[in-house]
Amino acid sequence: MVRLLAEGARARGSGAAGKTRIQTSLCTLDRPRAVYSGEMSAGSYTVIRVADSRTTLTAEALTHLFEPLHPDSELHRVDLSPIYGIVSSLSGRLHVESNRTAGTTFEIWLPALPRRSLADGPLSQGAVASG
Numbered sequence: 815m816v817r818l819l820a821e822g823a824r825a826r827g828s829g830a831a832g833k834t835r836i837q838t839s840l841c842t843l844d845r846p847r848a849v850y851s852g853e854m855s856a857g858s859y860t861v862i863r864v865a866d867s868r869t870t871l872t873a874e875a876l877t878h879l880f881e882p883l884h885p886d887s888e889l890h891r892v893d894l895s896p897i898y899g900i901v902s903s904l905s906g907r908l909h910v911e912s913n914r915t916a917g918t919t920f921e922i923w924l925p926a927l928p929r930r931s932l933a934d935g936p937l938s939q940g941a942v943a944s945g
Contacts, residue, residue: 837863840926849909849923851880851898858926859906867917876910897922 842858871879880898901908906924 833867835863835865835867837865839863841923849907849921850876851902851908854907854923859923860926862922862924863919864922865917865919869912869918870914871910871912871918876912879910880908 839861840858841861843854843856845856847854880894882893882895898908901922901924904924906922909921909923910918912918
């Protein structure tokens with residue numbers, strides 16, 4: 815999350831007007847959905863949405879967005895490949911949309927863990943949701 819925010823700040827430069835908004839939600843898909851980084855299976859997901867109204871990416875930039883140190887002058891050599899790697903290792907997916915009126919929105923979709931009560935105690939070390 816910190817990497818995504820830092821790269822976004824670097825890409826838009828100083829003095830740019832606009833807002834960055836972070837939202838989280840739970841979402842249940844009743845059928846598979848195609849997203850930027852592949853297809854998601856039906857199921858429950860935790861969604862982290864980071865929207866930046868200042869930054870707009872071209873279709874060309876979106877095509878290469880998660881390549882290591884993409885040398886696009888528009889992106890000022892951002893490196894979002896670690897985000898892609900982390901999300902993929904957690905069986906998650908990424909979705910990115912960008913347009914001139916709304917800016918750029920990144921969505922991180924991670925398989926939701928089953929709901930637990932605090933009385934159940936802590937998760938065991940290394941516990942992850944399968945998906």
